[in-house]
Amino acid sequence: MKFAKRYSFWKIFWVVVGLYTVFGLIGILAVSLIPKEANKLSSIFTWRIAVKTVLSVLFATVFYYVSINYYYHFISAKKKLLHFIRFSVILVLFSFGYHIASHFLFPESTGENDANAALVVFGVSINTIFFIGVSLLIAYLTNLRDQQKQHKVLEAQKLQLEIEKSQANFNFLKAQINPHFLHNTLNFLYAKSLPYSAELSEGILTLSDIMRYALSEGNAKDGKAPLKDEIEHVRNVIKINQLRFSNNLKVHFDVEGVVNGAQIIPFILITLVENAFKHGDLKSTEHPIVIKLKVNHDSLYFYCQNRKKTGPKELSTGIGLDNIKKRLDLAYDSHYQLLIRDEADVYTTELTINQL
Structure with a gap:
């Protein structure tokens, strides 16, 4: 069975080890705070408990590694419901097999030698449902987060393409205009108009500054312009509109x-x-x-x-x-x-x- 490995085995392993350690310490602390139960602490540190804990960590790691990655693949690839049911049945059988084997291999550690078989099955069922539910939830949230990231990347790429297209159009239009010719012409008109109308010559000079900024900053290499130049551009636009009115x-x-x-x-x-x-x-x-x-x-x-x-x-x-x-x-x-x-x-x- 091939599926996308969204989470690595070792990442899940260390998370499981961390959770077992935290909950184990909490349990030991809780027992030590109860006087009647404190004398039972010595019975916890046995080789049977150690072996069962190691096997539990390995089982949880394998279970979550396989289930989370498969459910992630199922959700993201939109597989048929039949695949989901078939795989879930396999997980249930795997979980039942492990818990039943653990029950009979470590009877003292579980304290269930005389327990009713129905209670054992019920407990295993609850554990299995919890494991599968957690796997589904993690897979769903991971897929949702990945989709959001992918959507954001695609939007950024689309925006970049639009900007590059606009830049190409700008460069094409700019190529049709010789900036130096335009600037020199406006300066010539400014000089010629100066003796006749100070207001007209000022307008021509301001227009020259506006055109120079538009043509020079439109293709800035790093995509940014000095803020002081942008402010001056705003002042020039206000100024030329004042001249108009x-x-x-x-x-x-x-x-x-x-x-x-x-x-x-x-x-x-x-x-x-x-x-x-x-x-x-x-x-x-x-x-x-x-x-x-x-x-x-x-x-x-x-x-x-x-x-x-x-x-x-x-x-x-x-x-x-x-x-x-x-x-x-x-x-x-x-x-x-x-x-x-x-x-x-x-x-x-x-x-x-x-x-x-």
């Missing part, structure tokens, strides 16, 4: 802590800010867009809240936020928390990263 946008952006040296996966913060710009009321003096960033050692807290627009709403696909969650999962695993509160009039996002 004649500096009438009500936006408060505060940064606390030391950002130099810290790194973050690029375009995470700006996506949350752009979401607020897209769906928020940008001109409310009473309810401005509030953006806060706090850095403390290797942790980051980002907060963005905006008042929702009144009237017709722009259709939101949610792709941007879904993409953020996937990228955060891949980069920070369980070391981050993204909270989104979508209330009637207010939209709030909070991002906490515990290990930058």
